Amino acid sequence: MSSKFGLAGGIPERRVRPIWDAIDSRQFKNALKLVTSLLSKYPKSPYALALKALIHERMGKPDEALSVCLDAKELLYNDDLALMDDLTLSTLQIVLQRLDHLDLATSCYAHACGKFPNNLELMMGLFNCYVREYSFVKQQQTAIKMYKLAGEERFLLWAVCSIQLQVLCDKSGEKLLLLAEGLLKKHIASHSMHEPEALMVYISLLEQESKYNDALEVLSGDLGSLLMIEVDKLRIQGRLLARANDYSAAVDVYKKILELSPDDWECFLHYLGCLLEDDSIWKYFDNIDQIHPTKHIECKFSHLTEEMFDSRISSASDLVQKLQRDNENSNLRGPYLAELEIEKRKFLFGKKNENKLLESLLQYFLKFGHLACYASDVEAYLQVLSPNKKAEFVGMLVKNSDSFSDSATKVLGQTTTILKVQELTGNIFELPVDEIEASAVKLAKLYCQNLSLSKDLDPQESMFGEELLSLISNMLVQLFWRTRDFGYLAEAIMVLELGLTIRGHVWQYKILLLHIYSYVGALPLAFERYKALDVKNILTETVSHHILRQMLESPMWVDLSNLLKDYLKFMDDHLRESADLTFLAYRHRNYSKVIEFVLFKQRLQHSNQYQAARVEAAVLQLKQNADSVEEEERILENLKSGVQLVELSNDIGSKTLRFNEDMQTRPWWTPCPEKNYLLGPFEEISYCPKEDVKDDREENMKRAIQRKSLLPRMIYLSIQCTSTALKESAETNGSGGDVKICGELKCLLDEYTKMLGCSLNDAVEMITGISQGVRTSESLGSNFVDWLNFAVFWNAWSLSSHEHWHVLNSLFERLILDRVRSMGSSDMSSCYSDVQVLIQIVTEPLAWHSLIIQACTRSSLPSGKKKKKNQHSDQLSSSPMSQAIKDSIHSLCSTIQEVSSWLLNQLNHQEDEQVERFLSTLKRDEDAAGGPGQILGVLESFIASSEELEVGNRIFQALKSWNTADTARKTVMAQQRVLREFLQICESKRKLLETLKQQMSHV
């Protein structure tokens, strides 16, 4: 079109270029000047207008940009002569997308395509619009039109992908697949097929229809030669055969792959699955939801007689032995691990081969025990062992490792492995305290002895024995759990911090530290260690669970706000740009990626963490501004009075949440954010429950997010209710609109209690019971901040009931004072979880209640703006409600005073005194047999005696810079900071209440 004549959107190129240059170099003012002059010459040029809109948008003037866009659109629609080229439209699209008006861009393209029905470029633009809108049906229709017009293979495949997406995402009928298959067949008959990706789509389509044999036929026909990598082809073939239940043929295919690549572990599992006609592995294959599949794959044997089982297993053994022989001189783990897998299957089948399994595990240890991956390789086999066999196995390892001492690194590797196996089997939880201590001391010595091995290493490289410090720290945390002696935790901090001083890149130390710091309430340090992990982009989705929960329950609002902002920005950016990348995959004919991208975007969109963060970001703003009802109203206005979040709550109810967090990196004592073993009494756990946590998480998380997303609306409605209640209390007759508000609040309360697991009546009974001391606060379980929130809004809904006020007051009193009393004079390190609860009570339910009181007071006060007559207030002052408000203020004031006093008492200790106290937990009596401090002792005396020649300059300097007291001081200071920030919040609440008290006394 126009561009053919050196024109851009009908304007000479040379006049447009300077504008783009100015935009690219961010000289927007200059660009605007240029475009204005251009418009004076071409006032009717939609392209010039599109450029102007773009500049406005970049300058941060969305309203102007949109209005210019609309002008351009008008021109495009009304003027038949207007140039309707892709350049103009795509420029408009860029602006409109950024303005969140994709629909306008789409209608421009649709209009253009209607005008020029044979223009392929415009149709591609329109297709792109539908990709951005995720309108798969319209994508399909447009692609088919393009295919008919140009006859190109790619457009047909665009249509086929769009059909597959309809079935996958819109749950459209599978009949559509038949249509796609028909189209492809017809095309192949006349034009054949030319691209491997096209073939992959064809096969996946047939697979989606469960036509495995048809797919196999295609693969083995001429088209199969499109796949140039033999192994890839075999893998597909094996999978199709297995799914078609042609197991014996599948076995042959997998055998072939194993001969080509004997270390292909997944292939071996498929081989064994097919051999034993066990389809459970395919089920697990289909379960795309699993990022980290359960390690314990269930096995089905019931369909096999013992004889059948024996003969098949023996052919598997033959193959494995052959693979071992053929690869004798290489270091392949696969064929040896395969031996373990076979023994495991035998064991699960009911063969009494536990000893043989142990023997194989030992053989694998002797071959690969020095490698860092031994423990994770064998995890699935350790799991099936009985507890005493696990212990026996650890014993075997200890015995056999001593006989190996040809190289220091090998000994080091083996020792580390044994410890990891002890952790994995839970064996370490059964050892007596002194044995664990002795073992930790031994490891510390081993670490010191081997530091010299790392002397010449590049600082970037991992050092020898690095893992030992993590293992020691894990033991120390366990010792703390058992003995409640804080010294062990202090020691764990020291060990890991020393490790970071020697080499600052070890992320495992940082994660362990951040959790220990979180536990002892040194949250600023925990956050610092988290930041040092340099978590960004997709890692914010998989790693931020380490810190997010603690931050949400802390007074560190500024850091929390940044954390949430960064995370939400990443997610929102991705959700926005994902469609463009999908279109890129379409354009480059990588069709399988098209489907992958769309599914992945959905997966992130439904991430539980994303949904929670959206709600929490809103709640955080409300928390931060809860001292002023006017500020709060402003925030609520931005949140559309909480309506959107209520919709979110309903929306979540009907959807499956996705769990994308990588929990594998969490320490043993807190396998998921909601769980921390250290908070409860010592119990023997095996390390393995790590993976059980997922099952009930989904339901719990869903409810928690749903509950929380009702909060802003309930706050909004409660504030509205106050004016009604006061009017009623003064006049007795309510008005229609107010009834509606109350009605809605009642509905939300119903919803809220449902998500707490009971009816409204039961919930009321529950809180009343607790306030009267008939029930204990334990009956609220772990959600008692949510219960308090409920009580607050329930009271707001029925402000005229004096009794309800009373229930709420004593509920606050009871729950807060119980905590304060139980904390008594204990140290922050040992009662941070209580502090955390108090922080939540004060910053949420108590804050909301104060806000409601504030709103009540405001409505009852004579003010210029309000048309309230003074006599109302007069009536109020003597009304029971005014008395209720006064009582509540009084009660809250004294309750919060107790919290402040506790905090002040903690903060009263001098810093030096605190540091001394911290360090004293590590001091040991010379004669004492055990206790904390031994490991630090080993490390410190090594530091004192180390020589530069031995460990090298870098390590030597690091060791010399170590200072135990400094680390103690940093911890103490971090703890104090949390307390100070909390105190500040308490004080501001108290001041607010005092002011309200004053105001009420004038009423």
Add this chain to the structure above:
Amino acid sequence: SSFEGDLRKEEMTTIRRFSCNDLLRFTSVNLDHLTETFNMSFYMTYLARWPDYFHVAEGPGNRVMGYIMGKVEGQGESWHGHVTAVTVSPEYRRQQLAKKLMNLLEDISDKIDKAYFVDLFVRASNTPAIKMYEKLGYIIYRRVLRYYSGEEDGLDMRKALSRDVEKKSVIPLKRPITPDELEYD
């Protein structure tokens, strides 16, 4: 040449195309400070354009052991494969996994895309990596001054493929160049 015979024989672990879900599984590899976590459009552009150049190695328990990402680009005799990133989890180091991943990319550049050479950039100070690449047959082709955020020099290393019969692509340049002289990003 090292490409005689079926290179697939050398690949031991399950190596398969990288998929979006692997982005959620590579955490412990990427927490390592030497591995950069790029933004999403970077990864997805590679996946959308060069899916054959983005592979992941998986171990028992479906653990991500490492991955390689790259692309193929250039005109005429500079049509080449490029290694953008290759990384192996510390847990699986010293098992020649990086070599396997590199060989795969070389193989695809050589056999499927018929490229002339494969190249990569490495920090001039990263001696361990340079040594490893040299062992894999890479030659320091030229030095790029202040390539890394305008501070550190980068080395452009190359390995000739079978199509470059005379190995012209790997004759080292005599002088260092500046980043603006680079043909490709």
